[in-house]
Amino acid sequence: MKQAILAGDRKVLAQAVTLVESQAADKQKQAQQLLQELLPFTGNSIRIGITGVPGAGKSTFIEALGLKLCEKGHRLAVLAVDPSSSVSGGSILGDKTRMEELSKHPNAFIRPSPSGGTLGGVHRKTRESIILCEAAGFDIIFVETVGVGQSEVIVRELVDFFLLLVITGAGDDLQGMKKGIIELADAIAVNKADGENERKAELTKKEYNQILAMVQPATQGWKTRAYTCSALYLKGLEELWEVIQSFVQTTKVSRVFFERRKLQSKQWLLQSIRDELEARFYTNHEIRQLLQEYMKQVVEGKVTVTQAVEALFSIYEVK
Amino acid sequence: MKQAILAGDRKVLAQAVTLVESQAADKQKQAQQLLQELLPFTGNSIRIGITGVPGAGKSTFIEALGLKLCEKGHRLAVLAVDPSSSVSGGSILGDKTRMEELSKHPNAFIRPSPSGGTLGGVHRKTRESIILCEAAGFDIIFVETVGVGQSEVIVRELVDFFLLLVITGAGDDLQGMKKGIIELADAIAVNKADGENERKAELTKKEYNQILAMVQPATQGWKTRAYTCSALYLKGLEELWEVIQSFVQTTKVSRVFFERRKLQSKQWLLQSIRDELEARFYTNHEIRQLLQEYMKQVVEGKVTVTQAVEALFSIYEVK
Numbered sequence: 001m002k003q004a005i006l007a008g009d010r011k012v013l014a015q016a017v018t019l020v021e022s023q024a025a026d027k028q029k030q031a032q033q034l035l036q037e038l039l040p041f042t043g044n045s046i047r048i049g050i051t052g053v054p055g056a057g058k059s060t061f062i063e064a065l066g067l068k069l070c071e072k073g074h075r076l077a078v079l080a081v082d083p084s085s086s087v088s089g090g091s092i093l094g095d096k097t098r099m100e101e102l103s104k105h106p107n108a109f110i111r112p113s114p115s116g117g118t119l120g121g122v123h124r125k126t127r128e129s130i131i132l133c134e135a136a137g138f139d140i141i142f143v144e145t146v147g148v149g150q151s152e153v154i155v156r157e158l159v160d161f162f163l164l165l166v167i168t169g170a171g172d173d174l175q176g177m178k179k180g181i182i183e184l185a186d187a188i189a190v191n192k193a194d195g196e197n198e199r200k201a202e203l204t205k206k207e208y209n210q211i212l213a214m215v216q217p218a219t220q221g222w223k224t225r226a227y228t229c230s231a232l233y234l235k236g237l238e239e240l241w242e243v244i245q246s247f248v249q250t251t252k253v254s255r256v257f258f259e260r261r262k263l264q265s266k267q268w269l270l271q272s273i274r275d276e277l278e279a280r281f282y283t284n285h286e287i288r289q290l291l292q293e294y295m296k297q298v299v300e301g302k303v304t305v306t307q308a309v310e311a312l313f314s315i316y317e318v319k
Numbered sequence: 320m321k322q323a324i325l326a327g328d329r330k331v332l333a334q335a336v337t338l339v340e341s342q343a344a345d346k347q348k349q350a351q352q353l354l355q356e357l358l359p360f361t362g363n364s365i366r367i368g369i370t371g372v373p374g375a376g377k378s379t380f381i382e383a384l385g386l387k388l389c390e391k392g393h394r395l396a397v398l399a400v401d402p403s404s405s406v407s408g409g410s411i412l413g414d415k416t417r418m419e420e421l422s423k424h425p426n427a428f429i430r431p432s433p434s435g436g437t438l439g440g441v442h443r444k445t446r447e448s449i450i451l452c453e454a455a456g457f458d459i460i461f462v463e464t465v466g467v468g469q470s471e472v473i474v475r476e477l478v479d480f481f482l483l484l485v486i487t488g489a490g491d492d493l494q495g496m497k498k499g500i501i502e503l504a505d506a507i508a509v510n511k512a513d514g515e516n517e518r519k520a521e522l523t524k525k526e527y528n529q530i531l532a533m534v535q536p537a538t539q540g541w542k543t544r545a546y547t548c549s550a551l552y553l554k555g556l557e558e559l560w561e562v563i564q565s566f567v568q569t570t571k572v573s574r575v576f577f578e579r580r581k582l583q584s585k586q587w588l589l590q591s592i593r594d595e596l597e598a599r600f601y602t603n604h605e606i607r608q609l610l611q612e613y614m615k616q617v618v619e620g621k622v623t624v625t626q627a628v629e630a631l632f633s634i635y636e637v638k
Contacts, residue, residue, distance in 0.1 A: 278593065
């Protein structure tokens, strides 16, 4: 598989992503072996997170900008993080027809979100899929997510640049957004700035710029700004791409780009350790039997938390 | 100690808080014993978090509102969470003269922030100090923190109501604030609304209300609003106290008050379990020796995170 992936074979890449997403132990082992072999050939892409409320026009935007980039000669991989898919059974990017043209382009690789699993699991699968795509020579990675949960925080930890896609009617839209999401963004694009909507979109842009003036920027040394665009009429996309390029240049010169990636790797390791520690603890038979009882007693004020922890760990030790 | 605390003896209460804050194993054991005995007598207070940038006038505000409440017959405990004190060696509330009148009032108990330790440790100590104060009959607890770090997130998890104290010149002040802090607040008080500053403070209040209209409220079923006050001239304090009382009534009727406390207890237990798991892992001798090496290899892209975790846990198992 290694050689085919390094040669940029999209069919084998898709199989490798499936391997990474598999829960089966033997498949996981294969996947880790493959990832290890591919590691030296990774890291050379711009990782771009794209989020926005439903209705913001994410698919149209990704298709429009994506085609533009592919036509420039870039190779683009589009991945998705959708924690809700495990609940609803649905999946963003699942409907291939949403990006019909892009999915047919020889320079593009589109992958729906991994189904099921915990947020942590989705996190790992997406990170490892990014590694695979990079090894296959994709130099731009889009990670798409719906901005209505914890997913945008996870995506922020996976990417270099984070784009928030919004539409006009800021007040209402902001209401539906998870708090704090604006502060994760390196750029905000007010989409659907066309026809009658153009003037309103300009106003919305101004409103966002006012809010942005009052929050800490997501990236050190970079000023997050709002822009308008129309994915449908291909307006403003070139400008946004220039913003992203300028961001990469600025942060590479200041080393912030590389420091963030280092930090992301470290945090991923620490998070994985935490996940493993908790997985072992909470799947322990004795702990499972007693945790609910101690939880109940803590909530009812019958036992202190410190004592509950001590009691649980005294069982965990003698295991 | 138990009887003296239940009788409201402030001197013994202070000793008990010292016991809770002690790192020594025997003192910790005593503290837990005491907490366990006092648990049935706790929970009957309004826990109010107060945060704000340095210069917002927190001490003056707490002294002014505090005296008002003590004069109404309430018994008020003021605790502090100051994660920076472990670095700077300083401590908020350390300077007793800051709240001279309040500290002399027979109905008040003022306690500086516990010095040193991790955020998690400060968290535990403050929670347990709240328990002690409640057992001693304090029916209002203020938990003060400087709004420049993770401390306000911790305080939010400790309290029923969270007040953000600001001053005029919103743009500048907001810059200095940790992102997301506004969204934690159940009320925002624009302090120093007196003399020439009054008109500006009204404008600032309006600006905050505009921002608040666009973010999710911190508490379900409660609309966070901005108010003006002058702690120095004792203006607007009565109104704020009415807001807090109205909050408590509303959320008790809707059960949100009790649900939040339950959730806080559960989260405290889960957090304590996580802390204990990580403490054991990271103090393990073999892990300590190998973690840095694996971290380095992960950052340099020489080994995958999953493999690093596997390797570390293979060592941890045979311990």
